[in-house]
Amino acid sequence: VDKQTSKLSLVYILVAFIAFGVAAIAGLLQGLDRAGIITMPSWLTYYQILTAHGVLMGLIFTTFFIVGFLLAGIARTSGGSLTPIALKLGWSGYGLMLIGTLMAVVTILANQASVLYTFYAPMKASPYFYIGAALLVIGSWVAGWGMFSCYRTWRRNHPGQFSPLFMFTAVATMALWQICSLGVAAEVVFQLIPWAFGWTDTVNIELSRTLFWLFGHPLVYFWLLPAYMTWYIIMPKIIGGKIFSDSITRLVFVIFVLLSTPIGFHHQLMEPGIDAKWKFLHVALTLAIAIPSMITAFTMFATFENAGRAKGATGLFGWFRKLPWRDARFFSLFLAMAWFVPAGIGGIINASNQLNIVVHNTIWVTGHFHITVGTAVALTFFCVSYWLIPHLTGRKMTRIVHDLGRLQAVFWTIGMFFMSGSMHTLGLLGGPRRTAGTTYFDNPTALSWMPWHKLTALGGAFLFFAAMLQVGLVFYLAFKAPKGEQEFPIGEVAEEADSTPKILERWSIWVSVAVILIVVAYGYPILDMIQNSPPGAPGEKTW
Ligand code: HAS
Structure with a gap:
């Protein structure tokens, strides 16, 4: 560039x-x-x-x-x-x-x-x-x-x-972000700022949480989609293969634009102020939004396999050995994807009402988001940093970056294994998230959790080391790596892929459907929260 x-x-x-x-x-x-x-x-x-x-x-x-x-x-x-x-x-x-x-x-x-x-x-x-x-x-x-x-x-x-695939998916990501962040903007501008300045003395809590989560779940897809852009569009070039299908890629991103927002109640399943039928609708749509990720899992395997077979791989799994394991860009990406399998399973567990009763507000949820955004997404961003930064500064990604980058990903994986593994376990034992009073005044049950907390801290130490290594690599690549040219890898679509239907580029349709779905999923509940929150009810007064 x-x-x-x-x-x-x-x-x-x-x-x-x-x-x-x-x-x-x-x-x-x-x-x-x-x-x-x-x-x-x-x-x-x-x-x-x-x-x-x-x-x-x-x-x-x-x-x-x-x-x-x-x-x-x-x-x-x-x-x-x-x-x-x-x-x-x-x-x-x-x-x-x-x-x-x-x-x-x-x-x-x-x-x-x-x-x-x-x-x-x-x-x-x-x-x-x-x-x-x-x-x-x-x-x-x-x-x-x-x-x-x-x-x-x-x-x-x-x-x-058709627009270039990267541009299309970037527009989808930004469209999703701009639509959903209207929720948090409304919360902050109309509720929290006037209240914090003392211009109003009450705040409608149910409404504020609802506006937050109208934004909060699509926020996680705002994090995920740039990772998916890397998996779909950049990874094929890194492994010497081709993009599996232009239309599947566009379709996946369109589904995220449609379904990311009308699902926020899955964060509020345990809140009494929302009627069960609205929660049911949001949960059904939540399960629907796992589908583009399942399509992604299929597409990634197909991309690996096609690339390997084009290089002469034979047998059921021969292609696996043809992947460029010594390349830190691919190595980090593969670990990112592998982590997204248990992370996604955890998400689907969270989304079911009965299981949510068990895990909600426990440290299980913290474990879930450390392997979604904290690993699948973060490791992908690290991969991007290894080639994007030298590309921008006119430098080169050297062998040492490949070796240290792979070491970084291994340490991140070990750290997350201990940290997120013990967080998930602790959550199932009932350990709450977000509390400094870990032992609850030496309550015997809480004390029995302490070994898991120690394991969490051990994982944290590995992660800290990996994070410092990553920051070191970033500054090396920006200011110290040898001068040269580093490729910005962009894959080409496989010749045998089907042609893309024109409708996938019709943003007027997709944005309108997204807005309609949001109005259907949130319109009545929000109106109800504004009109029927009784004076003095929790959330309305006295805080
Ligand atoms: Fe989540 C809570 C449900 C995905 C982040 N989530 C959170 C919070 C965060 C977060 C930050 O329904 C906590 C918020 C807070 O502070 O309170 N989540 C889901 C569901 C999905 C999901 C259904 N979450 C994410 C992603 C995140 C993220 C992505 C960040 C980037 N989540 C929930 C729910 C809660 C929640 C409830 C509320 C819990 C509560 O009670 O508080 C789905 O999108 C997941 C679908 C994913 C898949 C996986 C597909 C696998 C792929 C990998 C392919 C691998 C390959 C390599 C090719 C179906 C694509 C394979 C190699 C091998 C070796 C196998």
Whole structure:
């Protein structure tokens, strides 16, 4: 990609990894604190570092990385550069996101925002934390508008053609993000900011949680889809194969745009304020949204197998040996995918009402999201960093990066095995998430959980080492690796793939259907929450 895009994309990616490094330190500290191995000093509380970890890792690392990656990929697949307007919007978005990040970090450091990354009311933060969070989201919208403008320009200049696959999937990811983040924007602007400034003295809690989760579940697909873009479009090139099917790729992303949002009640199954029939609808749609991931699992195996057979592999699994195991880019991706199998199974368990009763608010859920976003997505982002950063800085990914990158992925896997494995187990034993009082004043049951907490901390130590290695690799690739040219890999579609139906590129249809589904799934429940929340009822008053 050209120099201007490289500069823009690089600043996003560097901020992402600085946030990631700080978040990793916070993660280690909280794991050791929960296991009783260290005690927090009086000026730094468990909830403060838990908030720092969640916000920096889950919101800041991911959002900066995704915007930087998507901007570079759009430029790469549309002739090497962004349109002037996209560059302007990209820089404006970056500025807003940076200001928002600083506001959030300062308020967390001042212990004025220890409200965790979901910032549920009635926990109240400084209004400047909410404004910071809003700026982070608005900044990413602004950068996204630049991406939409590139897409429009491309379509105008290539009438009747399908847009490049990377561009199409980037637009889908950003469309999903902009639709769903209207929920959290409404919560923050109309409920939390006025309440935090003291302009209103009550907050409707059920409504605030509902608006949060209207955004919160699609947020996880905003994290996942750039990983899927890498699996579908970039991985085939890395393994010397072809993209299995253009239409399957587009279809999967369209399904995510349609179904990611009207499913948020699966986070609120245990809340009494929502009628069971609405929960049923959301659960049915949740199970439907596992389907594009199952299609992805099938497509990945097909891509591996076709690539291996094209290289002469024979027998049922001969293709497996033809995969480039010494290439850190592929190695990290494969582990990411392998982790997504148990992660997805866990998600489907969470989604069923009866099983959710067992796991909800236990540390099982923390185990679930550490292997989804924390492994399947994070390892994929690490893979991208190994070639994208040198591509942007005019350097090369050297053998040492391949070796250390693979070591990084192995340490990440060992760490997650211990950490997430013990979190899942602890959850089934009843261990709650998000509590500093791990032993409940030496309650015998809670004390019997301590070995699992220690194992969690052991996993955390491995992860911390892997995270520091990753940050080291990022800075080496950005500033120290030898000068040269590093390829931005983009796969080609297999010749034997079916042609793509035109309807898949009709955004007016898909966005309209997505909005209709959201209105059907949320319209009445939200209206009911606004109109029928009795004065003085929990959530309406007195906090
Ligand atoms: Fe989830 C809670 C349901 C996917 C993240 N989830 C969370 C939270 C987060 C999160 C952050 O229904 C906690 C929020 C909080 O703080 O309270 N989740 C699901 C379901 C899916 C799912 C049904 N989650 C994700 C992804 C995330 C993520 C992806 C981040 C990126 N989740 C829930 C529910 C809750 C929840 C409930 C609420 C729990 C509660 O009570 O609080 C599905 O999308 C999963 C579908 C996935 C699959 C897997 C397909 C496998 C593939 C890999 C192929 C592998 C290959 C290599 C080719 C069906 C594509 C193979 C190699 C080998 C060696 C085998």
